[in-house]
Amino acid sequence: MLIATSQSLHFEAPLPLQSGASIRAYDLAFETYGTLNADQSNAVLICHALNASHHVAGVYTGQAKSEGWWDSMIGPGKPVDTNRFFVIGVNNLGSCFGSTGPMHINPDSADGQVYGADFPVVTVEDWVDAQARLLDRLGIGTLAAVMGGSLGGMQALAWTLRYPQRVRRAVAVASAPNLTAENIAFNEVARRAITTDPDFHGGHFYRHGVVPKRGLRIARMIGHITYLSDDVMNAKFGRQLRHAVQDAAAHSDYRYSTQEVEFQIESYLRYQGDKFADYFDANTYLLITRALDYFDPARKFDGSLTKALAAARSKFLLISFVTDWRFAPSRSREIVKALLDNQRDVSYAEIDAPHGHDAFLLDDVRYHGVVRSYFDSLGTEVGV
């Protein structure tokens, strides 16, 4: 079993941000798995999505249930094989899992207050810049691969554009070249649920000793609906009721209540919402969904993704899932087309998995087979 150890590095130099602001100084939490080879050619950077961290693979000592979020994909003998590759997981700025974020002390605050709503807006490009500095400190010039799913795939794509010479291959799973209006709409409803929660206090809830849990619960429930396919929801929950009615004389098996749980799907969503609200930071939720909204490499090229991706030099693997209605296969195909327009080396797999967007975290055999084969050939290429 792979044992993970959380590490952290402090960065003194301010990080200039896309917004024009900057972060004065910051810490990045990260983990590494496997061994960096002598010529530093086997490094793989894993980028995370909304609700994840630098804890990508393995477990912490003495915590058997603490598997990293992509443990099915990454580890000894797994598709991304840590016996061959040196894998790095990093927690992004603004997150709530170890790197500097809204719940940390704002160095610009005269009386030592935490950032809260004053944490600067960070973008996918800002995260990539911060990750590049981490690689500098780790002595890694070129990545064998950068890889991520969903928002993590956007970071992989951004890497190939901001640091084209530092990426050999990029793997983007269940990703998109930008958000659609509907994607933004779901993000916005979730954000409004948080910001209109009376416990939000304009983002400075920490100093009031409260947490906008109502809003976080709603945000998570909305998120969960968009992560799953209609089919998998019907298969898992369908119209099943939460409580079997014991009274044989009952008029019906319904309880007839507007406020109590009636269906299993309601119970599931409430549970997910409660769990999330207990650990996730509300300002982080706003920051990360905004980073999603803002990502749009084609924007500076009059909407031409082909022109935007002309800067990329790496090889690419794109993977999508047919039941993913959040980042549908058509969105991955837009990236594939733009790369082919630029004569880039692209592999693309569209996997007929039933799980919707969440499929990127699961271990479909075809999906993992594609990734394994891609990293096998990459290992040969870099001599590991």
Added chain:
Amino acid sequence: MLIATSQSLHFEAPLPLQSGASIRAYDLAFETYGTLNADQSNAVLICHALNASHHVAGVYTGQAKSEGWWDSMIGPGKPVDTNRFFVIGVNNLGSCFGSTGPMHINPDSADGQVYGADFPVVTVEDWVDAQARLLDRLGIGTLAAVMGGSLGGMQALAWTLRYPQRVRRAVAVASAPNLTAENIAFNEVARRAITTDPDFHGGHFYRHGVVPKRGLRIARMIGHITYLSDDVMNAKFGRQLRHAVQDAAAHSDYRYSTQEVEFQIESYLRYQGDKFADYFDANTYLLITRALDYFDPARKFDGSLTKALAAARSKFLLISFVTDWRFAPSRSREIVKALLDNQRDVSYAEIDAPHGHDAFLLDDVRYHGVVRSYFDSLGTEVGV
């Protein structure tokens, strides 16, 4: 121009409900358009969906902008032609537009309080029973047609099962034989936004002089996303920004804010949410979404829709829209198949309109053509 007049009738006899409870006495608000013919053969009942009322067609005197919610469909010379048919719009029990609902005095309350959360849970079948009593009072035995879209289509279907001898034709547009887990999930998130709003007070907010507007806004925003197609959202809003940046030296056209409106779609949703929260009743929202959740005629037949629909005697017209992902065409086809299994007379049209679920309220020429032709032949059949 058709002039509409809102009417109301009081019903003294208690109405037994599916839940086993009953409503002691109640009023139903309704409107009629056109003239009932001598043999009462030309009556058409229109059933409404979540956010609509008995004001189906025409305008109120002196209020030019007060068109009924299906005015494009119903009126003199329109697909449902009020020169030939006597059309009835009725507001359902539990609604907030005139019929008895949660904001009315509870006759069981010792101190004259309004129902609030004590309003009994009502189902599609209960509404149909109440509508049947209204027809009794209007002297109408058999309906030439019962018609509705979305939840209104469910009522049309329920009519053919509860009162098979009283319906000549049923028209269900953008409807479904029950809700999927995903449909219920969206309803539940909206309800949780309302019930966890501190101003909800367990549904008795009236006596606190407040309204759970935060929750109503979120509920409406979620609803709006599910009423529109991804395509129409992209066409109408795409990634357009709300404010053009005036500063030519600006780093970007983004404003970089997590809480302010950045995209047009956000502005649209906030506006829709604000408007809705100003007039819609929170308890009504819970009641109507629960009626949607509970509707499931196949439930008492071990899930067999074919067995459930064996009771129906009317002719049917089903219409769906290919971009409707809330009540997708596949759901209408389930109904069509179950009716055909029972050798019923069914017409079905699947319209390639871009607007998603909302298409049922719009005036696509093919959609209206199908309805017009169906009511033309019905008019001939009943001699008008």
